[in-house]
Amino acid sequence: MTPPEPRERQLSADLFRVATGTSEPIYRQLIEQMRRLLAGGQIQPGDAMPSVREVATALGVNPMTVSKAYSMLEAEALLTRRRGLGMVVAAQASGSADVEARLELLRPGLERIATEASQLELEPKAVIALLTSILKGK
Amino acid sequence: MTPPEPRERQLSADLFRVATGTSEPIYRQLIEQMRRLLAGGQIQPGDAMPSVREVATALGVNPMTVSKAYSMLEAEALLTRRRGLGMVVAAQASGSADVEARLELLRPGLERIATEASQLELEPKAVIALLTSILKGK
Amino acid sequence: MTPPEPRERQLSADLFRVATGTSEPIYRQLIEQMRRLLAGGQIQPGDAMPSVREVATALGVNPMTVSKAYSMLEAEALLTRRRGLGMVVAAQASGSADVEARLELLRPGLERIATEASQLELEPKAVIALLTSILKGK
Amino acid sequence: MTPPEPRERQLSADLFRVATGTSEPIYRQLIEQMRRLLAGGQIQPGDAMPSVREVATALGVNPMTVSKAYSMLEAEALLTRRRGLGMVVAAQASGSADVEARLELLRPGLERIATEASQLELEPKAVIALLTSILKGK
DNA sequence: GTGGTCTAGACCACT
DNA sequence: GTGGTCTAGACCACA
Structure with a gap:
């Protein structure tokens, strides 16, 4: 039912939502969402992540907060940094789970x-x- | 349907549970639990709360953490302090909700x-x- | 009669004084002073509060004590927290009274x-x- | 204008007032009041103090709290204990000040x-x- | 840098 | 025994 997609896809910042007023740190909310979107298959290895600045303005959040989330996902090897081009979902990132x-x-x-x-x-x-x-x- | 109970009931520390590993502060978890137990009717106005030290040891938590929760519930007028005797669920505390x-x-x-x-x-x-x-x- | 002031003003820790030797808790003294300074118009909505650490060292008091006062003023909606930036007098804080x-x-x-x-x-x-x-x- | 009084006078519990809801300890309130009543001359050396129980019920306070105040006043030599008869204002208690x-x-x-x-x-x-x-x- | 949370331990006021 | 206040010091989240 879903059409085949090109290998490299530009993800939108709309994928992420944060709940302000919760004590749960924003950067952790972002990380958890990433994991779920990956497990659910809405994000695939090779997809290009929206830029830090894009996500930050879309969510009304400080860019450093988004950057921190990206860094921690990179440390987990879920994201790969391509210099000058932004972050990409790592090829090794475990794709959709059952x-x-x-x-x-x-x-x-x-x-x-x-x-x-x-x-x-x-x-x-x-x-x-x-x-x-x-x-x-x- | 429920048998009549003595007016003053001593609540047990077992009523409370805290989830470690969550970022939600312990004192806030306790506050939220109190509100739910009150709304659900498991805690009634006039009931005597378990002592700060009792809850602290039962949960493996510092007494000040429990004390903070009690203080904030007192500030909300859900608890009343009886000097030297402990805390009691306030008479004005809205009882079980529909x-x-x-x-x-x-x-x-x-x-x-x-x-x-x-x-x-x-x-x-x-x-x-x-x-x-x-x-x-x- | 008073000259116009910049919208955001940085308040000084000198605004606060504590009386040692009184049985009135320090954090409560701070809260009461804040209320009076607000009612008297010496503190205006939008003003930036001095940092917890600043007030603590100025008064020779533990930072947690000041923090407790700030927290309770925040719970009263007299102060607003700006994450990572400090506390601001809430816009809704009732300004100078008659x-x-x-x-x-x-x-x-x-x-x-x-x-x-x-x-x-x-x-x-x-x-x-x-x-x-x-x-x-x- | 005031008529001469008998040497031994039974003082009334109405002399004392306590402010509940203040953080100032009740026993200290009582002590300070005693000092003022003595300085003002409304209490004279030789006067018989109202009993602990009497003051406690009149003020709606725990008898031990009143007892503590009396004990501290006795330690200051402002009161003298007459076994079985209650407390009397000490003869050495400095009378009315200027x-x-x-x-x-x-x-x-x-x-x-x-x-x-x-x-x-x-x-x-x-x-x-x-x-x-x-x-x-x- | 900002405030928040928690701990361990001390002392106080009150019953 | 009850709760309250304060300290010193640690670690965290956020800018």
């Missing part, structure tokens, strides 16, 4: 939800109904 | 899950199945 | 004085004379 | 008021007017 592996990445968040729901004395049924409506609304 | 209000407290977390699921290219069906199994397993 | 409102802030202290004067069997005239001389001497 | 000495006891509080007034940018005239009205209203 469904079970990706679901496992979601598990910690869901377990947290379950804990909160239990503290709120909420029925599983109600929680699932709300999640369903949110997932469908996307 | 289901809709409690579900709203869960919404931000679920929206985050939805975002992550979409980045992982996961089908709603799979996500809901996993949440269901986790909720049932509790 | 004379009657400011006098009301002084009333509790004056009532305490009146009680003490009555216990000391002092004539109003003598008390007022002393206060006058102190106020003029400033 | 006006200048009593005014000096009021000075620290007035200096604090002056500092606060200056931070509130209040005119001496306004502050004095408010104090006058409070003193007259007593």
